[in-house]
Amino acid sequence: MRIGPLAWRIGATLLAPVLPWHLARRARRGKEIASRLPERRGEGADRPSGRLFWLHAASVGETASVLPALQAMAARDPTLHFLVTTGTVTSAALLAQRLPPGLAPRVTHRFAPLDVPAWAERFLQGWRPDAGAFVESELWPNLLAAAARRGLPMALVNARMSARSLARWRRAPGLARATLGAFRLVLARSAEDASRLGLLGADPVQAWGDLKTAAAPLPADPAALSALRQAIGGRPVFLAASTHPGEEAMVVAAHRALAADVPGLLTIIVPRHPERGPAVAEEAAGLSVTRRAAGEAPGPGTAIHVADTLGELGLFYRVAGVALVGGSLVPHGGQNPLEPARLGCPILLGPHTHNFAEATERLLAAGGALRLADAAALAPAVGGVLSDAGRARALADAAAAVADGHADLPERVATALLGLMPPPDPPAETPAEGRRSGFLTNEVG
Missing domain, CATH: 3.40.50.2000 (Glycogen Phosphorylase B;)
Structure with missing residues (x-):
């Protein structure tokens, strides 16, 4: 393991004993939900049967921007379930408000685990997603490393990288390359973001445009x-x-x-x-x-x-x-x-x-x-x-004329993300079906 990722892994592990105190303090300030703090340790998995796509968005803006793509994925694959993780209380509330009634039963929300190796492993072991995507600038090295070890296909969508963030990541080039290397697909929101991500080792990077330019108008009762x-x-x-x-x-x-x-x-x-x-x-x-x-x-x-x-x-x-x-x-x-x-x-x-x-x-x-x-x-x-x-x-x-651009972007992103999913398992054959197909010919021969 490279020095950068190893140092991050050790540092997060050493920090883990004080994180419950930190989370409890945040809960007292209304920034966490006390009854759901176990989710921050990767606990509370309740995986639905069938295929599961994991989508992680940090906060309100990221969650709202990706909802049209999620809806397009759901329309294309009626059997697909979604695990949506976020990092803030307000984003969880927004998701509950904005999900269409027909889609809500297929979406499970959890708060994302903090980036502690054991907590990341527990989370992925419990949920076992088939593929996943992070939104914008969410780069959690231990969680992404755990996903890579499992061979989990991951994407970074609507990816952004500010000049300030670029300067910080360049201080740990090995960590940046390892973290971005966990993504099989990187869709940047602009050519400038794509260039910065490429400098850090993301490959390949495509600049498709900003999902926030294709969002539906904010709702109003x-x-x-x-x-x-x-x-x-x-x-x-x-x-x-x-x-x-x-x-x-x-x-x-x-x-x-x-x-x-x-x-x-x-x-x-x-x-x-x-x-x-x-x-x-x-x-x-x-x-x-x-x-x-x-x-x-x-x-x-x-x-x-x-x-x-x-x-x-x-x-x-x-x-x-x-x-x-x-x-x-x-x-x-x-x-x-x-x-x-x-x-x-x-x-x-x-x-x-x-x-x-x-x-x-x-x-x-x-x-x-x-x-x-x-x-x-x-x-x-x-x-x-x-x-x-x-x-x-x-x-x-x-x-309004500017805001009308990129109307097809959520559909394009949905197609790309569905492309990460493994094909569905074929239906189980009965012995009679096998004989008709010739699959069990040697057994009856």
Whole structure:
């Protein structure tokens, strides 16, 4: 075994005794589900009969992006079952919300085991998947090494590799080559990602495009949407979507600056992590604030509405006159700008958009989004779009044209992943059937 993989294996094994304490601490903070902590140790396998495909996605965005491909796989092979593993509580909840009723009985969710060799082995021994795929940048050396030892066909789909991650992996080239070598198929989301993955030893790598450009529009419950529209009335709405710490203060400052010039302005803040709702509300001290998680709707006098619930972002993009895509005014790298593009919402982006660099470049080039240099530019941009219906419509139309690309990508990915699956076992023959076919001729001869 190479030095890099061996060092990782030993380090993870030595760390294992303290990980239960770490997991219990996360559970107390709401980042794990206490009753399901054994899953993080690879326990709790309940393998369904028949063929099983394992799909691992880290968090909410990755899970949502791959669902269309999963649905396409299920449609192509009605007997196939799926094990979906994720790393966050919110992604598990999203999966439960988004799975179509006809597909849900064929999907089992588990939290992914931590990357401890014994826990990875226990997980794979219990579930015995026939093939699997990791999504985006999930690279767990011990888990992938265990899969490789079993000869498990694995793919990395919608693969991404940032410049920062490339620099980190290049410090351990042996570990990078061994980890990426576990994948028989690597489908990168862009040519730039493909190049970086190739530098680390992935081979072959194909750049098919970003699954997030082919996702369905975010859903919205019709009754909830009707109630929200009634509560808002005709007020102009500024949405700050999927915000991260530090951005909410910037959004509140922009609201204060605009309030006098945009009569009736309602600002809706959707924090990326809903549990931050109370802290986000505190950022707007002195203004009239409502919180959706507390069962409150935005009334006529509400200035700031904190939408601190899970899986409802589609509601708020549908009622907004303009939206800031969160994670872009702070150095996080930005959230998915194609979500508002599919829902006809004019888009504002801060300077930090490297998580979705290709989609951002296409939107900007097409005139489908406005780039903000910094937080000081937020209020003027919001005011400019809300006061100019023609400009807002032009932004939304241009963004929608960009978002329509790669419509066939989930089907292509589904075909590639099904190609990893071994052929189904032939049906068992009875002795009579064998005699008819000649298979048992020597036995009766």
